[in-house]
Amino acid sequence: MNKRLYTIFLISVFLLLPGFSTAAERIYNVLFVQSYAPETPWHNDLVRGLKDGFGESGLKVNITTEFLDANFWTYQSEKLIMRRFCERARERGTDLIVTVSDEAFHTLLTCGDSLALQLPVVFFNIKYPEGSLIDSLPNVCGYTANPDFGELLRQASRLFPTRTEVVCISDNSLLSSKGKDDFMNEWEGFVEEHPEYTVTFYNSQTDTTNKIIASTCYPRNTHKTLIIAPKWSSFMSFIGRNSKAPFFSCENLALTNGAFGAYDADSYASAHEVGRTAADVLRGKSPSEVGIIESPLKFMYDFKQLVFFKVDPKQASAIGGTIINEPYMEKYRMLYILLYSSILALLVFLISVAVSYKPS
Known part of the structure; x- marks a missing residue:
């Protein structure tokens, strides 16, 4: 009798083990919606950071x-595209949605598909969060990267103290209008500290392209311009790549895309942190418990732009900032010098040994 019970127990254990193993090794499906095209700078860093975080x-x-x-x-087309994303995600049995930047998050919540209300949603790199909307959704949490145009202006003035004519170029889009309003609020405080500065506003959709090009791309008009x-x-990318005055932005996607510098969250680091947070949510942590967290910002500069505007990379690093797009030969110059010096010294030593060696 005992032997029979023991046999039944062993069989039960072997039958249950695959179930426990499957539960332990469950593979979660995550939808990651990026706001822009695959060609956008730092796309790979976003994907890599998210994967590493998980x-x-x-x-x-x-x-x-x-x-x-x-x-x-257009916005209406975006909503249609987002509904298709949601349909495909539903077919895959998606467990969680991650969005990056304002457009993807806002369109997800307003596209009309209920998937955004059924699954946990973790956002990051949002500049202008809609607090009332987020607070009403217990399944939503994430990270903001609030623009600070005041700090951006102060850093630009430290790098280019003789450029006191600021040009602000916006368009009629909602986010650009919010950004312009934010800039104007910060400008008031900045100009009190630096009364010698002036500002001119252009709108890329109402002002002529020739007018904007004349104020940004002609050397005789731009020697004092930020x-x-x-x-x-x-459009900003086109102007930035041809500009004879340095461009500054509060979006890291502008880097290697025409901008001299940006003050924003690091793409890889922010995506990595979101991956860890999303993993906690998948394990059962409530999104409302996570809430909204402000990501740390940092200054980043394009090495090619530093060279073009004759700014010493050491100077940019000294006043705070990370240099990207720097060639390995520049980044590790001292190591290369040491390596080549060591190789040269070794060759000289071997030649001297060979010359001094005389077989008997």
């Missing part, structure tokens, strides 16, 4: 990345 948590995830391409489509872009766009 990886450190020990969870196994399948991340499907979708691109809203908000700089190309340019601020409240919202980066393909």
Whole structure:
């Protein structure tokens, strides 16, 4: 009798073990919606950071990345595209949604698909969060990267103290209008500290392109100019790549895309942190418990722009900032010098040994 019970017990254990193993090794499906196109700078850093964040948590995830391409489509088209994203996510059995930047998050919540209300949603790099909307949704949490145009202006003045004519270029989009209003609020405090500064506003949709180009791309008109872009766009990228005055932005996607510098959250670091937070949510932590967290911002500069405007990279680093797009030869110059010096010394030594050696 005891032997029979023991046999039944062993069989039960072997039958249950695969179930426990499957539960322990569950693979979660995550939808990652980016606001812009795949060609956007730092796309790979966002994906890599998110994967690494999940990886450190020990969870196994399948991340499907979708691109809203908000700089190309109208808002109505964006909502249609987002509904398609949600349909595909539903078919895959998605467990959680991650969005980056304002457009993806806002369109997800307003596209009319109920998936955004059924699943946990973790956002990051939002500049202008809609607090009342987020507070009403217990399944939503994430990270903001609030623009600070005052600090951006002060850093620009430290790098270019003789450029006292500020040009602000915006457009009619909602986020650009919010950015311009934010800039104007910060400008009042900045100009009290620096009364010698002036500002001129241009709108890329109401002012002529020739007028904007004349004020940004002609050397004789720009030797005292700093340019601020409240919202980066393909037009800003075109102007920035041809500008004879340095562009500054509060969006890291502007870097390597025409901007001299940006004051924003680091793409990889912020995505990595979101991956860890999203893993906690998948483990059962309530999004309302996570809440809204402000990401740390830092100054970042494009190395090629530093060279073009004859700014010493050491000077930029000394006053606070990270240099990106720097060639390895520049970044590790001292190591290369030491390596080549060591190789040269070794060759000289071997040659001297060979010359002094005389076989008997």
